[in-house]
Amino acid sequence: MAGYILKRLIAAIPVLFGLTIIVFLIMAMIPGDTATAILGSYATPENVEKLNRDLGLDKSLPQQYFIWLGNLLQGDMGRSYSLNRPVLDEVVERFSATMILAGTSLVLCSIFGLLAGVVSAVRQFGWTDKIITFLVLIGISTPSFWLGLLLILAFAVKLQLFPASGMFAIYGGGDLPDLIHHLVLPALTLSVVATGVIARLTRTSMLEVLRQDYIRTARAKGLAERKVIAKHAFKAALVNVIPVIGIQAGFVMGGAVYIETVFQWPGIGSMLVTAISTRDLLLVQGGVLFVAAAYVLFNLAADVVQTMLDPRLR
Secondary structure, eight states, rough: HHHHHHHHHHHHHHHHHHHHHHHHHHHSSSSHHHHHHHHHOOOOOOHHHHHHHHTTTTTTTHHHHHHHHHHHHHHHHOEEEEEEEHHHHHHHHHHHHHHHHHHHHHHHHHHHHHHHOOOOOOOTTTTHHHHHHHHHOOOOOSHHHHHHHHHHHIIIIISSSSSSSOOSSSOOOOOOOHHHHHHHHHHHHHHHHHHHHHHHHHHHHHHHHTTTHHHHHHHHOOOOHHHHHIIIIHHHHHHHHHHHHHHHHHHHHHHHHHHHHHHHHHHHHHHHHHHHTTHHHHHHHHHHHHHHHHHHHHHHHHHHHHHHOGGGGO
16 A cells, blocks of 8 residues: 555656646746836836846746746745745745635535435435435535625624634634634535535445445345445445545635635635735745645545555555
8 A cells, every 4th residue: 555655646746747837837928027017107127127137037938947946846936025925934824724724615515415415315316315406406506706705695794693704803813713613604615516516426426336236135134224325335435436525625725716715714815816916926836836736635645545445446
């Protein structure tokens, strides 16, 4: 097993290297002159030339990339001009907030998605199955940012049960209960679409497993239906669902950009929106690279878990 994990880690290196190229090229293709946008009304030819020289933008794209990559390999992502602090410090601080939101959402969508999928498969064609399928289709079809606004209107403005924005209370708070209180609405909003996807796939996988001969044999031996479902069918179906959970982890990370903007959550998504508007390219590159690397590592973890559950893959 250790050898398999090591091989997967080695295989992830070229993927991460390719990500650095893609991230750099995307930032380089943004229209407009960076120095002119930064200087604004002070954008005289002399000032633009000097800023381009200071930022290294007067060099060719390959030179800029290899300078950035060399610094990146040394743990230096540059310095954000808009915040006047190292990019790595800002990204790590914001990324921790995003991981709290995305991690909570991933746990919620995994629990509710698996539970809904299993119940729907066991009660196939019944009213429970129809209700769950209807709710899942609505959840998948609902834009996350619109759902977030509805939840703010209902639970923050009308009922005043949860705060509408932020990670902690402005005055007081700052402890775990305060964090959970602020986390409820954005985490629920972010988990809805992923819950629907996981539920649909779990239902399909469970129905396929329940038709297998060894399930009929287990029932014929007199095992309780609950034990057949939990011990035999669910474990086999979970092998097919784990990779999708890993993919949904990436979508949750990407969806955090919208949700953090709606709920003013101080994570990497809201940081990217601000950095793009101020054309802070080094900050954008660092943020996008962190999110992309996290997506790769999430999928790697999902593959490892799937291999642990299914010895045939080893």
